[in-house]
Amino acid sequence: MTVHANAPLTPEGRLRLCLCVDAGRPIAHIAAEAVISRRCLAKWYARWRTHGEDGLLDHSSRPSARPTRTSEGIADLVEALRRQTKYGPARLAAELERLHAVTVAPATASSCVAAQMDCATSTCGAHPSRRGCRGRRGERGSRDRCSTRCHRDRDSQ
Numbered sequence: 072m073t074v075h076a077n078a079p080l081t082p083e084g085r086l087r088l089c090l091c092v093d094a095g096r097p098i099a100h101i102a103a104e105a106v107i108s109r110r111c112l113a114k115w116y117a118r119w120r121t122h123g124e125d126g127l128l129d130h131s132s133r134p135s136a137r138p139t140r141t142s143e144g145i146a147d148l149v150e151a152l153r154r155q156t157k158y159g160p161a162r163l164a165a166e167l168e169r170l171h172a173v174t175v176a177p178a179t180a181s182s183c184v185a186a187q188m189d190c191a192t193s194t195c196g197a198h199p200s201r202r203g204c205r206g207r208r209g210e211r212g213s214r215d216r217c218s219t220r221c222h223r224d225r226d227s228q
Contacts, residue, residue, distance in 0.1 A: 080105075082124065082127040085115045086119070086124060086127055088101055088102075088112055088115065089115060089116050092112070092116050098113055115127060141179055141182075141183060146183045146186065146187070148171060149163060149167065149180050149184065153187075160180040161180075163177070163180040164177045164179070167180070
């Protein structure tokens with residue numbers, strides 16, 4: 072990302088703001104002058120005190136872990152039941168409850184099925200030269216738009 076050297080909220084600008092706070096000026100006054108929230112400046116100041124200048128770099132807001140992610144075992148059960156029965160998400164959830172005493176929301180069953188349909192590689196492997204099986208689910212030219220019979224034949228094996 073190209074940023075103007077004198078832009079006020081680059082890491083260098085954040086450092087200048089933190090140095091003002093460190094000099095004893097109130098955070099609220101400095102934040103008002105910089106047209107940012109007091110909370111934002113307090114966060115940058117705390118990061119700067121803890122991690123130095125590296126703490127002023129932009130951070131990803133993506134979580135590092137997903138503790139509520141569906142376990143591999145349940146995802147495998149959903150996939151196996153889907154391959155055997157070809158049921159939709161609501162019926163898959165009901166059958167999992169009935170057969171395995173596993174409570175899964177229909178949306179979770181749907182996402183498990185969708186995840187299994189996404190290939191580990193860029194193509195499905197059944198016919199890599201065809202355009203119809205490329206991309207992620209829902210994108211133009213993805214596997215779910217493929218009109219050939221190869222997936223049905225391969226899935227039944």
